[in-house]
Amino acid sequence: MVGRAYQDVFRLLNELAAELAEDPISECFHTGRSVEFPDRMQLASAKGQVRLVEGAVAPLFSRDGQLTGVVCALRDMGPIRQRAAEALAASELRVKEHLEKLSHVARLHTMGEMASGIAHELNQPLTAISNYCQASLQLMEMVEEPVPQVESALRLAVAQANRAGEIIKRLRALVSKRAMETRLVDLNRWLGTACFLPSMISRHGALRWCSCCIPILFR
Incomplete structure (x- = not known):
């Protein structure tokens, strides 16, 4: 700029101070x-636009060594700062997502421990029920005139108690840590187990299960 004061075109400010004791150009x-330029230097234009800048001011001397002016080299830090802010926000978002995943894993671990404990507690009364029913069957064999309906009900109770015990055993195996195992399984058996509870709920024929005699093997 020749013939004009630089203050008429722009002003140098600082984010940490409203006014500078002495700006770099002076x-x-x-x-x-x-x-x-010091850190957090801002350039305010005559139109009111404010930009974060960095740079330096160097003196200009004439051939006889007189100071005739200065050269000001500026770099607009706004885009760089914006990219840094966006990168920081993205990084914070990733950290938040990782923390949420870790929290979810911790909850799953706690639920697994609770499920294992509940399965252990349920297994004991189921075993007792099965033992009492088997003992009752043995006592009925000593009766001169056993009641077939009672004997059939006891045998069904033993079968269902054993089945519940197997379900709990698989539940404990599901939540426990173990190495991955690959083997052939019969899907009919697993689907039958999966449909057991819905079939108990659906007493009015809304859900029907038909077993296939041909084993469906899946690896």
């Missing part, structure tokens, strides 16, 4: 030495 004029 300091360069007074000292005749190059001056770097």
